[in-house]
Amino acid sequence: MKIIISVWVFVLLLTASKAQIDTSIAKSGFPIEMLFPQGKTKALILSFDDGRTEDRQLVKLMNTYGLVGTFHLNSNKLGTNGYVSRDEIKKLFEGHEVSAHSANHPNLTTLSKIDIVYEIVEDRKELERWMGYPVRGMSYPFGNNNETVIETIKGLGIEYARTVDDSYNFKIPDNFLDWHPTIHLFGKTNYLPNDTDNDKRELAHFYQVLSNFISTKELALFCIWGHSWELGNKWEETEKCFKLLANNSDIHYTSQISLVDYINAFHNLKFSVDKSVVINPSALTIYFKIHHKTYSILPGKTLVVSDYSDAK
Numbered sequence: 023m024k025i026i027i028s029v030w031v032f033v034l035l036l037t038a039s040k041a042q043i044d045t046s047i048a049k050s051g052f053p054i055e056m057l058f059p060q061g062k063t064k065a066l067i068l069s070f071d072d073g074r075t076e077d078r079q080l081v082k083l084m085n086t087y088g089l090v091g092t093f094h095l096n097s098n099k100l101g102t103n104g105y106v107s108r109d110e111i112k113k114l115f116e117g118h119e120v121s122a123h124s125a126n127h128p129n130l131t132t133l134s135k136i137d138i139v140y141e142i143v144e145d146r147k148e149l150e151r152w153m154g155y156p157v158r159g160m161s162y163p164f165g166n167n168n169e170t171v172i173e174t175i176k177g178l179g180i181e182y183a184r185t186v187d188d189s190y191n192f193k194i195p196d197n198f199l200d201w202h203p204t205i206h207l208f209g210k211t212n213y214l215p216n217d218t219d220n221d222k223r224e225l226a227h228f229y230q231v232l233s234n235f236i237s238t239k240e241l242a243l244f245c246i247w248g249h250s251w252e253l254g255n256k257w258e259e260t261e262k263c264f265k266l267l268a269n270n271s272d273i274h275y276t277s278q279i280s281l282v283d284y285i286n287a288f289h290n291l292k293f294s295v296d297k298s299v300v301i302n303p304s305a306l307t308i309y310f311k312i313h314h315k316t317y318s319i320l321p322g323k324t325l326v327v328s329d330y331s332d333a334k
Contacts, residue, residue, distance in 0.1 A: 052297065052312050052313045053312075054291075054293065054297065054310055054311075054312055055241070055310060055311040055312070056241065056285070056288045056309075056310055057241070057309040057310055057311055057316065058241075058274040058276075058281075058284070058309070059274050059276075059284060059306075059307070059309060060274065060309065061309045061316050061318065062271075062272055062273060062274045062309075063239070063240070063241050063242065063272055064192075064235065064238070064241075064242045064243075064244065064270075064272050064273045064274065065242070065243045065244070065273065065274040065275075065276055065281060066089070066090075066244050066246075066267060066273050066274070066275055066276070067090075067092060067203075067243070067244070067245040067246070067276060067277070067278055067281065068084065068089060068090065068091045068092065068246050069091070069092045069094070069161065069184055069203060069245060069246065069247040069248075069278060070091060070092070070093055070094070070247065070248055070249060070250055071093075071094045071123055071161050071247070071248075071249050072094070072095070072096065072099075072105075072123065072127075072249055072250075072251065073093060073094075073095035073096060073099065073100055073105055073106050073111070073123075074104055074105055074106070074249065074250055074251040075104055075105065075106055076250035076251050076253060076254075077093060077106055077114065077115075077250045078106065078114060079250070079253075079257065080250040080253070080260075081093075081114055081115065081118065083257075083260060083261060083264060084118070084264070085117070086264075087264045087265065087267075087268035087269075088268055088269065088275065089264060089267065089268060089275055090117070090118060090119075090275045090276055090277055091115075091118040091119070091277070092118065092119040092121050092159070092277045092278045092279070093115055093118060093119065093120055093121065094121045094122060094123035094159075094160060094161040094184075095111065095120060095121070095122070095123055095145075095149060096123050096124060096125060096126060096127045096145065096163075097125050097144065097145045097148035097149055098125045098126050098144075098145075098148075099126070099127065104251075108148075108152050109152075111152055111153065112152055112153055112154065115153075118277065119159070119277035119278060119279055119280070120149055120153050120157060121149075121157060121158075121159040121160055121161065121278065121279070122142060122145040122146050122149060122157055122159065122160035122161075122180070123145065123160060123161055123163060124141040124142060124145050124160070124163050125140070125141050125142075125144040125145040125148070126141060127163045127164075128141060128163060129163060129164055129166050130162060130163060130166060130167065130171045131166045131167065131168045131170070131171055135170065135174050138170075138171060138174045138175070139174060139178065142160065142175055142178050142180060143178055145157075145160075146178070146179060146180075156179070158179060158180065158181045158182075158279050158282075159180060159181055159182040159183065159184075159278050159279045159282070160175070160180050160182075160183045160184070161183065161184040161185075161186075161247070162183055162184070162185055162186075164186070165184075165185045165186025165187060166185075167183065167185060167200065172199050172200060175199065176199065180199070181198060181279065181282055182195075182198040182199065182201055182278055182279065182282050183198070183199045183200070183201060184201045184202075184203060184245075184247065184278070185200065185201065185202050185203070186203070186206070186247060187202045187203075188202070188203060188204065188205045188206060189202040189203065189204055189205075190204065190205060190231060191204065192204060192234075192235060192238065192240070192241075192242035192243050192244055193243065194241075194243050194285060198282055201245075201278075203245040203246065203247040204231065204235075204243075204244050204245045204246060205228060205231050205246060205247075206246075206247055206248055207228075207246050207247065207248035207252070207253075207260070207263070208224065208225055208228050208248075208256065208259065208263075209224035209225060209227050209228040210224045211224045211225050211228075212252070225259075232244075232263070232266060232267070236266070236267075236270070243281070245278075283306065284306055284308070287302075287304035287305075287306045287308055288308050288310065290303060290304060291308060291310070291319070297312065297327060298326065298327050299324065299325070299326055299327065300317075300319055300324070300325050300327060301323075301324050301325075302319040302320065302321060302322065302323055302324075302325070303322065304321060304322075305321045305322075306321060307319065307320050307321060312327065315328070
């Protein structure tokens with residue numbers, strides 16, 4: 023009889039242990055989903071190249087609607103005909119990001135490594151001297167890159183680099199040094215001369231992509247790129263676009279480098295095995311979701327995550 027009771031006790035203990043193990047596995051199996059700052063599900067980046075004088079009007083329009091821009095500048099062209107001056111860029115781009123675009127705007131894929139280094143380091147150095155902060159991102163001149171260019175810029179303090187290859191999606195880039203934007207501002211309108219039908223299709227496509235971004239319930243990053251000098255007869259259209267994007271409580275308005283910093287900080291969160299405790303070693307407040315419940319963790323803090331079974 024004692025043997026039979028002992029066996030039953032052993033079976034009950036084994037069952038209870040297995041149940042605990044299964045519960046732990048189920049908990050740890052919940053994915054950790056990143057949210058943008060303030061727990062928002064969408065982020066908007068407006069990314070413009072070259073530093074032409076039309077940037078003045080573009081920045082004024084962005085400021086009117088509370089939008090944030092990233093402006094990629096060629097330091098050796100500033101102050102020349104058609105470009106903003108070096109003395110004005112700090113005030114002009116206040117509240118926005120100034121980023122590199124190479125010193126002279128060459129096709130980097132045609133250069134030797136030493137010349138690639140010069141173009142990027144010289145641009146960074148001069149822009150940092152005028153702006154007073156580290157310049158850590160860039161867009162590729164003409165959007166062109168290759169493996170040599172990407173490998174070369176890795177050691178030059180560049181943390182993201184944008185192409186001009188439209189992805190037409192809202193995914194976060196897998197490789198920040200090969201960052202494909204969502205879409206050119208107004209698509210490929212005016213790419214084909216005197217083709218009004220193409221312009222209508224492209225403009226309609228652009229607004230469809232914009233509408234998809236506004237309506238999606240998924241985590242979405244909308245990166246629009248372009249040049250202010252392209253907007254000669256499109257300033258009213260630009261204001262219409264900005265009105266549609268502005269003042270949306272679901273959207274986080276951000277520069278490219280700020281978003282890169284945030285995403286890197288999210289990936290650097292330190293979770294326990296069962297995801298019940300998390301440490302945030304960064305200087306940013308990070309938002310995330312586990313099993314439909316949203317959490318935020320302050321810089322340098324440890325957070326005990328509640329039981330996922332109570333999450334809603």
